[in-house]
Amino acid sequence: MKSGGWVEAQNSRGTVGLVPEDYIEVKTILIISFVFDLTSLYRALDEIRKLCSVYSFDEEWDDDSDDGKSTGGYGGSQVEEGGTMQRAGGHSTMKLSLNKFPGFSKTPNPEVYLLTKHIAKGDERLPIYTGEVGPVWLYPQTQLDCVVADPKKGSKMYGLKSYIEYQVTPNTTNRPVNHRYKHFDWLYERLVEKFACALPIPCLPDKQVTGRFEEEFIKMRMERLQGWMSRMCRHPVISNSEVFQLFLNYRDEKEWKLGKRRAEKDEIVGVKIFSNIDPELPELDPAQVEQKYEMYSQFTRSMDNSVKELLAVGHLHWKRCTGPLQKEYRQIGKAFQNLSSVFNTSAYPRESTLTEALTATGKTYEEIAEIVAEQPKKDLHFLMETNLEYKGLLGCFPDTITVHKAAIDKVKEADHVVVMNKISQQDKLIMEKNLSTMSYALQAEMNHFHSNRIYDYNRLMQFYLEEQVKFYETIAEKLKKTLGQYTTM
Amino acid sequence: MKSGGWVEAQNSRGTVGLVPEDYIEVKTILIISFVFDLTSLYRALDEIRKLCSVYSFDEEWDDDSDDGKSTGGYGGSQVEEGGTMQRAGGHSTMKLSLNKFPGFSKTPNPEVYLLTKHIAKGDERLPIYTGEVGPVWLYPQTQLDCVVADPKKGSKMYGLKSYIEYQVTPNTTNRPVNHRYKHFDWLYERLVEKFACALPIPCLPDKQVTGRFEEEFIKMRMERLQGWMSRMCRHPVISNSEVFQLFLNYRDEKEWKLGKRRAEKDEIVGVKIFSNIDPELPELDPAQVEQKYEMYSQFTRSMDNSVKELLAVGHLHWKRCTGPLQKEYRQIGKAFQNLSSVFNTSAYPRESTLTEALTATGKTYEEIAEIVAEQPKKDLHFLMETNLEYKGLLGCFPDTITVHKAAIDKVKEADHVVVMNKISQQDKLIMEKNLSTMSYALQAEMNHFHSNRIYDYNRLMQFYLEEQVKFYETIAEKLKKTLGQYTTM
Numbered sequence: 017m018k019s020g021g022w023v024e025a026q027n028s029r030g031t032v033g034l035v036p037e038d039y040i041e042v043k044t045i046l047i048i049s050f051v052f053d054l055t056s057l058y059r060a061l062d063e064i065r066k067l068c069s070v071y072s073f074d075e076e077w078d079d080d081s082d083d084g085k086s087t088g089g090y091g092g093s094q095v096e097e098g099g100t101m102q103r104a105g106g107h108s109t110m111k112l113s114l115n116k117f118p119g120f121s122k123t124p125n126p127e128v129y130l131l132t133k134h135i136a137k138g139d140e141r142l143p144i145y146t147g148e149v150g151p152v153w154l155y156p157q158t159q160l161d162c163v164v165a166d167p168k169k170g171s172k173m174y175g176l177k178s179y180i181e182y183q184v185t186p187n188t189t190n191r192p193v194n195h196r197y198k199h200f201d202w203l204y205e206r207l208v209e210k211f212a213c214a215l216p217i218p219c220l221p222d223k224q225v226t227g228r229f230e231e232e233f234i235k236m237r238m239e240r241l242q243g244w245m246s247r248m249c250r251h252p253v254i255s256n257s258e259v260f261q262l263f264l265n266y267r268d269e270k271e272w273k274l275g276k277r278r279a280e281k282d283e284i285v286g287v288k289i290f291s292n293i294d295p296e297l298p299e300l301d302p303a304q305v306e307q308k309y310e311m312y313s314q315f316t317r318s319m320d321n322s323v324k325e326l327l328a329v330g331h332l333h334w335k336r337c338t339g340p341l342q343k344e345y346r347q348i349g350k351a352f353q354n355l356s357s358v359f360n361t362s363a364y365p366r367e368s369t370l371t372e373a374l375t376a377t378g379k380t381y382e383e384i385a386e387i388v389a390e391q392p393k394k395d396l397h398f399l400m401e402t403n404l405e406y407k408g409l410l411g412c413f414p415d416t417i418t419v420h421k422a423a424i425d426k427v428k429e430a431d432h433v434v435v436m437n438k439i440s441q442q443d444k445l446i447m448e449k450n451l452s453t454m455s456y457a458l459q460a461e462m463n464h465f466h467s468n469r470i471y472d473y474n475r476l477m478q479f480y481l482e483e484q485v486k487f488y489e490t491i492a493e494k495l496k497k498t499l500g501q502y503t504t505m
Numbered sequence: 506m507k508s509g510g511w512v513e514a515q516n517s518r519g520t521v522g523l524v525p526e527d528y529i530e531v532k533t534i535l536i537i538s539f540v541f542d543l544t545s546l547y548r549a550l551d552e553i554r555k556l557c558s559v560y561s562f563d564e565e566w567d568d569d570s571d572d573g574k575s576t577g578g579y580g581g582s583q584v585e586e587g588g589t590m591q592r593a594g595g596h597s598t599m600k601l602s603l604n605k606f607p608g609f610s611k612t613p614n615p616e617v618y619l620l621t622k623h624i625a626k627g628d629e630r631l632p633i634y635t636g637e638v639g640p641v642w643l644y645p646q647t648q649l650d651c652v653v654a655d656p657k658k659g660s661k662m663y664g665l666k667s668y669i670e671y672q673v674t675p676n677t678t679n680r681p682v683n684h685r686y687k688h689f690d691w692l693y694e695r696l697v698e699k700f701a702c703a704l705p706i707p708c709l710p711d712k713q714v715t716g717r718f719e720e721e722f723i724k725m726r727m728e729r730l731q732g733w734m735s736r737m738c739r740h741p742v743i744s745n746s747e748v749f750q751l752f753l754n755y756r757d758e759k760e761w762k763l764g765k766r767r768a769e770k771d772e773i774v775g776v777k778i779f780s781n782i783d784p785e786l787p788e789l790d791p792a793q794v795e796q797k798y799e800m801y802s803q804f805t806r807s808m809d810n811s812v813k814e815l816l817a818v819g820h821l822h823w824k825r826c827t828g829p830l831q832k833e834y835r836q837i838g839k840a841f842q843n844l845s846s847v848f849n850t851s852a853y854p855r856e857s858t859l860t861e862a863l864t865a866t867g868k869t870y871e872e873i874a875e876i877v878a879e880q881p882k883k884d885l886h887f888l889m890e891t892n893l894e895y896k897g898l899l900g901c902f903p904d905t906i907t908v909h910k911a912a913i914d915k916v917k918e919a920d921h922v923v924v925m926n927k928i929s930q931q932d933k934l935i936m937e938k939n940l941s942t943m944s945y946a947l948q949a950e951m952n953h954f955h956s957n958r959i960y961d962y963n964r965l966m967q968f969y970l971e972e973q974v975k976f977y978e979t980i981a982e983k984l985k986k987t988l989g990q991y992t993t994m
Contacts, residue, residue, distance in 0.1 A: 149854050311852065318847045325843060329836040336833060344825060347818040354814060355962075358807045363800065364955040365638050370963055377966060466853040473844075474859055474991055477866060481988040485981050492977035499970040502963055 124213050126423035126454070129287040130447045131439070136292045140284065142253055144295035144460045149467070151297060151459040153252040160249040162186040162264060164242040167234050170196075180234055182241060186249075186264040193266060200241055202276070206259045207248070209285045213419045214293070214457045215253060216412030216465075218405065220244055243405055250468060258282075287419065295456035302448060305455040306424050309417055312462055316413040323403050323410060330400050334392040345385035353378030373501035380498040384491055395483035402476045406469070420458055427451045613702050615912035615943070618776040619936045620928070625781045629773065631742055633784035633949045638956070640786060640948040642741040649738040651675040651753060653731040656723050659685075669723055671730060675738075675753040682755060689730055691765070695748045696737070698774045702908045703782070703946045704742060705901030705954075707894060709733055732894055739957060747771075776908065784945035791937060794944040795913050798906055801951055805902040812892050812899060819889050823881040834874035842867030862990035869987040873980055884972035891965045895958070909947055916940045 136142065143154045166183040185192040200220055207217045221240030248254050259282070262275035284292060356374035359367055430444040439447075625631065632643045655672040674681040689709055696706045710729035738744050748771070751764035773781060845863035848856055919933040928936075 315847070315851055318850065319844075322840070322844045322847045326840040329833065329840050333833055333837065336829065340825065341830075344818065344822055348822065351811070351815040351818050355808075355811045358804070358811045359958075359962075361807065362804055362955055364952070364959070366956075366959060370959050370966075374962070374966065377970065463853070466851055467855075469848075470853070470855060470859050473848075473863070477859075477863065478988060478991045481866065481984050481991075485984045485988060488977045488981035488984065492974050492981060495970050495974045495977065499967060499974060502967045502970075 124286045124419055124422075126213075126287045126290075126419055127426055129290045129454075130423060130426055130450045131443055132288075132291050132450065133446055136294045140292045142293045142457075144293065144297065144456045146297060147463070149463050151295065151456045152463050153460045155252045156256065158188075160186065160188060160255040160264075162245050162249055164238055164245055166192075167238050168194075180237075182238060184245065184264065189265055191265075193264065195263070197237070197241075199263070200244070203259065203263050206279050206282075207254060207257075210257065210259065210282060211254065211289055212412070213287045213416065214289050214454075215251065215461055216409055216416050217254075218244065218247060218408040218412060239401070243401065247405065247409075247468075251464065290450065290454050290457060293453050293457045295453055295460075297456060299449055300452040300455050302424060302427050302451055305420075305451060308455065308459065309420055309424070312413070312458065313417050316410050316417075320407065320410040320413075323407050327400060327403050327407065330396055330403070334396055334400070337392050337396075338389045342385045342389035345381050345388055349378045349381035349383075349385060351378070352381060369501075369503050373498070373503075376501050377498045380494050383494060387487070387490060391483075391487050395480050395487070399476055399480050402472055406472075409465075416458070416461075420454055423451050423454050613775050613908055613911075615702075615776045615779075615908055616915055618779045618943075619912060619915055619939045620932055621777075621780050621939065622935055625783045629781045631782045631946075633782065633786065633945045635786060636952070638952050640784065640945045641952050642949045644741045645745065647677075649675065649677060649744040649753075651734050651738055653727055653734055655681075656727050669726075671727060673734065673753065678754055680754075682753065684752070686726070686730075688752070689733070692748065692752050695768050695771075696743060696746075699746065699748065699771060700743060700778055701901070702776045702905065703778050703943075704740065704950055705898050705905050706743075707733065707736060707897040707901060728890070732890060736894065736898075736957075740953065779939065779943050779946060782942050782946045784942055784949075786945060788938055789941040789944050791913060791916050791940055794909075794940060797944065797948065798909055798913070801902070801947065802906050805899050805906075809896065809899040809902075812896050816889060816892050816896065819885055819892070823885055823889070826881050826885075827878045831874045831878035834870050834877055838867045838870030838872075838874060840867070841870060858990075858992050862987070862992075865987045865990050869983050872983060876976065876979060880972075880976050884969050884976070888965055888969050891961055895961075898954075905947070905950075909943055912940050912943050 144151050145154060146152070163185045164182050165185070167180050168183075169178055170181045171178040179196050181194045181196050183192040184195050197220075204217065204220050211217060221237055221244065248260065254260055259275075259279040262272070262279065266272040266275060352374050356371045356378060359371045359374065427444075427447050430439065430447050433439050434441055434444050633640050634643060635641070652674045653671050654674070656669050657672075658667055659670045660667040668685050670683045670685050672681045673684050686709075693706065693709050700706055710726055710733065737749065743749055748764075748768040751761070751768065755761040755764055841863050845860045845867060848860045848863065916933075916936050919928065919936050922928050923930055923933050
């Protein structure tokens, strides 16, 4: 990234040409590398990271220019397609990100952990207790939360590049920190690397969302970042992690940069996270473990389908309210008003009460048309957002559960491997103990998921129904008022 | 129509062949005649009538077998097409029926009346007074009304032919009389012949309506016959006429048959009806008359368009409620219930309150689906029926007004005709006097129309809005109830 020269670059339309090295964005380089193969890409990525840190360009790499392309609402492919929530850039699901773990090709190999005789250290120790509902994480006394607000446009490189910065204020310090979308993305990457084998890390809101108005797009993104951050804050393991605390509490640019580098160098990532987990509970039999996994797998798959069904019908209903229904109520309103206008031309002396009432009725139906069209934003929006969040979350479980199933397979093979003298009987016992730990981790995580799910859907349904009641009552009230204008003859 | 021989007949598919004279229905003969020309048709009709009365076959001719083909609702061509309400059989609008008046080709020629020095006789005299709103008919002290009810299946010819008989009970005698659809049709024909030049006679409900269930069809037809009869009862001229009184009050078969023949021989038909009209008001200037006609013509045309617009949007809304909206609310209901079922499989101990509430919500939305689908029958139905009635009524005005306009043209020509010595100056003055009478008749009729219109639409709108309010309130109530099942955590 030295200045002054020219490099061959390919733009987003695929055209290749020479560009001055000074103005090239690293994003472009990423695209060039992508043409070759993924291995080169990651190698290039590392190179770039190193270069960037040397040249202090680290704000530029993997930049998100916040240029706001959003689907606005639920009309986009997110909802329609059956797959998991997609993100722009290299990784389409959490799995692809797992590829970046050193030493793993597709699914992270749990063997690295299973044979470890690791004892969790003080700060990093993740205890699991027995709660009323079974194994649970250790929850903090006060729940962490934060407010994502006040998006501000910033610019750099003499105004050539502009971006949006959000203010994130945790309830612990009440001191705001500023973050761009790419910082959230960086945090997401760290959380996936460190925790995704044990905890589903939901994707960030889509990068490539497009909206007609930049303002609307920023509002939507902020709302979704808020949702994501709140969910992360609610998680006892994530919220307590060093990288998450750094993100919320850094005091200056220097602390942020140092913290970033430290987090990027974290060794306890991938399946190694299990070595921090310390269930203070009796060891589980591998057979029990397997049965539970089947149940979790079945549950998350079923819920995923159910959530998608709700999203699909919600999407349909949204379109109906803002489309044909609004149009129809407007037409009804117009028809009554037109009838009133015709009646007005009758020259019949006893006309006015009826024509005035008819006009009022027509106007009421025009108002109803607008109420109907605005209603989805008031109630369906929150229902859709929450379910989209859950769709993202549920999309992470298969990957997480796969790691656990791979661990079971390893333990099942253990007897055979002992016979072949590749591992000792002692090693096998360690593997079984560690499998039990992994199982407790998943149970604690499932219980965390269930407790949140019940809270979220309870709140969601109450909110939705309250708004629906208001909606129907408002219309009834308006119609009652217009009814009063007719005379009883 | 002597028995024993064979006649050449053509069936409805156009096939010609010999059939035994004994079994042929006169309907078939009508179709055969139609192939030649209309003049022959009417000649044939007269022949058949005479024959039928000789052979006492009069129950068979122009039979309506009540076999129930109905569009059921507003999905049929009635609403969609722009034309006037169509009836099966020979006459598509009132105009075609006017062709049957002796001496008229297309539009009844008002000349027959304009030159008449007729003085209305006691019983037949139709006075016009000045009311608060201008010229008005003489209204009776008690308004005539009748109830059409209790449809019963009857049969004749040893059960070979079946029909539906309705019980018609006037409020004056409270004594029910029985009538088949074809009797209503006969009455309609008489009213058109006698009054259509002066009063719009709305068509009977369509003959060719088809419904999936005979019962539904009979109910719909009865309701529409009721509507038609009520409108006729409300008309001071029609309700007081001999033929209408016969229809409601005949005491036995003999009285009915004698009355029928008498009515069929009535000479005061077509434009001659104006000779019965006796406005006790100052004579009008022909120029004033013309201006009023333009206004009436304009008003009825505009209202016709407005009514059609309302019918079209009502039809759309009906289809939406019983189609996609019902389906969508069912889907929403199903989606909530499915989510509840999935949640039930979680094995998480704190599930039941939420799953029960979710199931209740799902069932509520399924109920809402049915409420939405049933609602049009409760409110839109009456709105549609009333507007269909008005569409039929408004479709008659152009024919009526055309007769009046033709009369103006005749009076305008009068000076020229006087010069040519074809009529005397005295005749011209009679023509002007008679034109004034015609104008008063139309004014009285328009005022009758306006007064009924205001009453009908006032009642209609109140009824519609009351039902709409109930609809929205019912849904709000149901949602409120299900909302109460969620716990506030």
